[in-house]
Amino acid sequence: MISGSLLPLPLRYALRELRAGMRGFGIFLACLALGVMAIAGIGAISHALSDGLRSQGRVINGGDIEFSLVGREASPQERAFLAAQGRLSVVASTRAMARTADGRTALVEIKAVDDAYPLLGQAVLGGGGPLAASIGGEGTAARAAADATLFARLDLQPGVVVTIGALAVTLADRLTGEPDRLSGGIGLGPRLMLALPSLRASGLIQPGSLIAWRYRLLLPAEVSPHDVEQRADAAFPQAGWEVRTRDDASPELRRGIDRFTMFITLVGLTALLVGGVGVANAVRAFIERQRDTIATLKTLGAGSSLVIGIYLTQTLLLAALGIAIGLAAGAALPFVLAYGFAAYLPLPITPVLDPAGLLLAAAYGFLTALAFSLLPLGRVRRIGVSALFRDAVAPSRRWPEPLFLGLMLIPALALVGLAVAFAADRRVALVYVGAALGAFVLLRAVAQLLMAAARRLPRPRSTALRLALANIHRPGAATPSVVLSLGLGLCLLVALTLVDGNIRNQLAASIPARAPSFFFVDIRSADEARFEAFLRQAAPEATSQSVPMLRGRIVAVKGVPAEKLTPPSDIAWVLSGDRGVTFSPTVPEGSSVVDGAWWPADYRGPPLVSLERRIAQGLGLAVGDPITVNVLGRNITAKVGALRTLEWRNFGINFVLVYSPATFLGAPVSDIATLTWPHGASDAAELDLLRKVADAFPGVTTVRVKDTLETLAALAGQLAAAIRAAASIALLASVLVLAGALAAGQNSRLYDAVILKVLGAVRSRILLAYVLEYGLLGLAAAVFGVIAGTACAWLVVTSLMDFTFTFLPGPALLAAFGAMALTILFGLAGTWRILRQKPAAHLKSL
Structure with missing residues (x-):
């Protein structure tokens, strides 16, 4: 055990101070713990999901390595080569329409498998039997297994044809259950699994059909x-095949996890920054309570550096406790x-301790505590002993x-x-840093303007x-802390609410109309x-x-x-x-050429291609540059002839790559x-056409846009719910800081209340004066939060999502009203008790 005399003097004094308890540091600890928990938690969950994907990589991938082709099967030579490398399984996937005898239809995601499927894991059936018993057969004896959603959607029971x-x-x-379900991405319809011979007998395999062929290999242990x-x-x-190994079984999912992790980490960092205001408030209030002690230490010869060292050490010790709780x-x-x-998670998760992630979260917490505590601690250095004693009446407002x-x-x-360094997208992180800094500066300016006004x-x-206005600008007023904490939380809440609302509006209302x-x-x-001709007859309008x-x-x-x-x-x-690629002699509808020139309608020269301008710029392409695309097992190199803009939001037929027609002759x-x-159609008319197309053209896959939008809206809703859950941590931190800021000024408010009651105020x-004061503070924070949150939402919706932004007054006004109510509620909570009692009992302690 280390003797107390061997410890540095600031640490000894700090430990002695802590023996008296941690009164006034509850919000300090809670703010740090919340922010660190958010960052450490999302990092740990992301690490666990990534580990789960890696540990289940072979199963998710369906083997050690997968070669996939779209639009064509592997040639006999290619298939023979693959079969020589290890145990081979072939899976084909496409979309088609399932039709019942009475005319009901549904889009299904077909997965056709061979006898070797699955190479790893096991397909799970409702009846508990083997997969081979539920799929296979020939002719009228063909069998398939389907997702429960298909049975529910068409009101079917097992055994129906x-x-x-x-x-x-x-x-x-x-x-x-499918062991490789995650590798297939998001489906627009329920799964229907059948045997490969059944798919061939269906007539769906035609030249040019959009069928993905996946060739999976289980390799010997010594083969990489x-x-x-x-x-x-x-x-x-x-060959043009896309290769996916067990080490990266679902790259899209991994990238999605990385980006979602980055976003939620930034939300957690917002909670930590909001909590930093609570740290500053707590340290400032602590210094105020220690006024006599600090004055005594300076009187006895302690220098400012020693005094600051004592209280900085104590602050960091308390910060370590809050960080430890959060970790x-x-x-x-x-x-x-x-x-x-x-059982409710769609992804495999392998929970383990992530020391690097925990260390990063601890660093965030430590740096936040240090940055926000130095300024209130620095105030001690420039104030003399006499000024410290006078602070009881006239608090110093000098800057450090x-x-x-x-x-x-x-x-x-x-x-x-x-x-920035640990963000998956540094551009987004830099934008966030700039926005956070701008929000702090603007909120501080709002508070100063409010006080000046x-x-x-x-x-x-x-x-x-008159009393309310005086309290807003009085020395030591809580105005800056209240406006800063509440404004940041409201800005985040309004931004997320408006982004979510705009996504839902675009998917559910404005897009389907056109x-x-x-x-x-x-x-x-x-x-x-x-x-x-069939469409003209079935739907002439x-x-x-x-x-x-x-x-x-x-x-x-x-x-x-x-x-x-x-x-x-x-x-x-x-x-x-x-x-998807296409070819056209003329500029496609919905496109506009912005660079270069379109080829003549009768052009028969070397291949030319047109790209969407923003994508071409992202790939570093300009007019005249070559780009090579593999189509049907053949590498085609074409020069960029024109760049164009597209109208993506009309849900029309748009292609990134449009070629000159002669490129794909034959x-x-x-x-x-x-x-x-032209003016939309009723559900009955759409469903009637859906049945007619399925009967007349059974090989054509019909995708109803309304059903697709409902699927996307459901996914957007789930994502928004997850984001709101994470954002609630930042909002909780805002509430804690708000409560702390208002509580810190209660001594002066109680002093005012007692004096006013002695002078005859009822x-x-x-109470009305306090309601007006807190209401004005809440209103100022609400106005900023609504304006700044709306600006952030507009930027996200228009720049990142390329949607039309619509201001939704309902959620914004509800947030503003909530801010005012919350400020008044917390403000009155601290003074209600004293207002109910006689002044005499409190005059002795003032």
Whole structure:
């Protein structure tokens, strides 16, 4: 045990001070613990999810390595090569319409598997039997297993027969689990699993059909997936397949987890910054309570450096306690999820302690505590002993000396550096840092303007209002702390609410009003004219549009392989997997050429391509540059002939890549078409057309836009709920800081209340003055929060989401009213008790 005499003097004094308890530091501890818990918790959960994906990588991927092709099957030579590497399983996936005998239809996600499926894990069926018993068969004996959603949507029971393309198949059982479900991404319809021979018998496999073929390998233990990938690329350089290994079974999901983690971490950092205001308030109030002690120490010869060292040490010790509480709570979150809610999680989670993540969260907490405590501590250095004693009557309003302002910048800059260095998207992190700094400066300016206005306004005749205005600008007023804490929390709340509301409005209201009602996919070129005639007859008042479509994957840009490119995060999706491509002699509808020139309608020269301008810029492409795309196993290099802008929001047919027509002469092409009613159509009319198309063209997949939007709206709602849950931590921190700021000024308010009662003021008049004061403070914070939150939401909706922004007054006004009510409630809570009692009992203690 270390003797107390061996400890540094500031630490000894700090420990002695702490023996008296931690009165007044409850909010200090809570603010730090909340912010650190949010950052540590989301980091731990992200780490656990990433570990879960890695540990389950082989199962999620369906094997050690997967080679996928869209629009074509592997050639006999390619398949033979793959089969020689290990145990092979083939899975085909596509979308189609399932039709019942009485005409009910539903879009389904078909997954056709061979006898080797699954190489790892197990498919789970409602009846508990093996997969082979529920899928397979030939002719009229074909069987399939389907997701419970399909049974519920069409009101079916196992054993019923549905038609898929030209195949009648019996739904033998409910499919309740797939080991590789996460690798398939988001589906627009329920799963229907059948055997590969059944898919071939359905007639859905046609030249140019949008079918994804996945070839999965289970390799010998001594064989590396990366070695197999290199051998495959060397043997078939133009295969055009996308390769996915067990180490990165779901890259889209991993990127989504990283970005969501970054966003929630920034929300947690907001909670920590809001809590920093509570730290500053607590330290300021603590220094105020220690006025006599500090004066005594200085009288006995203690220098300012020693005094500051004592109380800085004590502050950091208390900060360590708050950080430890936050770390413990954050580290426990993934374990709570794994063992309490694993059945409800869509992702595998492997909870482990993440020392690096916990250390990062602790660093955030430490730097926040240090940055926000230095200024109130620095005030002690420039105030003499006599001034400290006079602070009881006239608190000093002098700023700390420049040394402390400079010292405060060190942890503040370190905090910014951490936020940017560890962000998944540094551009977003820099925008956040700028917005946070701007919010602090603006809120401080709002508080100063409010105090200046209250000081300069003519003296009102109302005694209550005059007292309220005086309290707003009085020395030591809580105005800056209240406006800062409440304004930041409200800004976050309003921004999230408006972003969520705009997403829902766009998906549920404004887009369907001008979007097509249907997309029709896999229309064979031979059926194009017949299909258009059918639509004109079935829906004469509607308009239709059709274009040819193939699938291609970008493999090189200006000679640089795609895997070596590092485009911005909002452009990277173009390089991920296959994209739809088309060709056209004229500029497509909804596009405008902004650079270069469109090719002549009869152009037959070398391949030319047009790209969307923003995507071309993200890839570093300009007019005249070459880009190589693999289409149907053939690398096609074309020069950029024109850049264009697109109208993405009308849900029309848009393509990133549009080629000159001669590029794909002789290639198997299918068409994609849309149907739009000029003023919309009723559900009955849409469902009737859906049945007619399914009966007349069983091989055509019909996607109803309204159903797709409902799916997207549900996903957006789930994401918004998760974000709001995380943001509630920042809001809770705001409430705590607000309560602390108002509580810190209660001594002076109680003094005023007692004196006023002695002078004859009635309780209702004093109460009205406080209501007016707190209401004005809440109103100022609410106005800023609504304006700043609306500006942030506008930026996100218009710049990041490319939507039209709509101000929603209901949520914004509700937040403003809540801010005022909350301020008044917390403000009155501290004075209500004293207003109910006689002044005499309190005059002795004043």
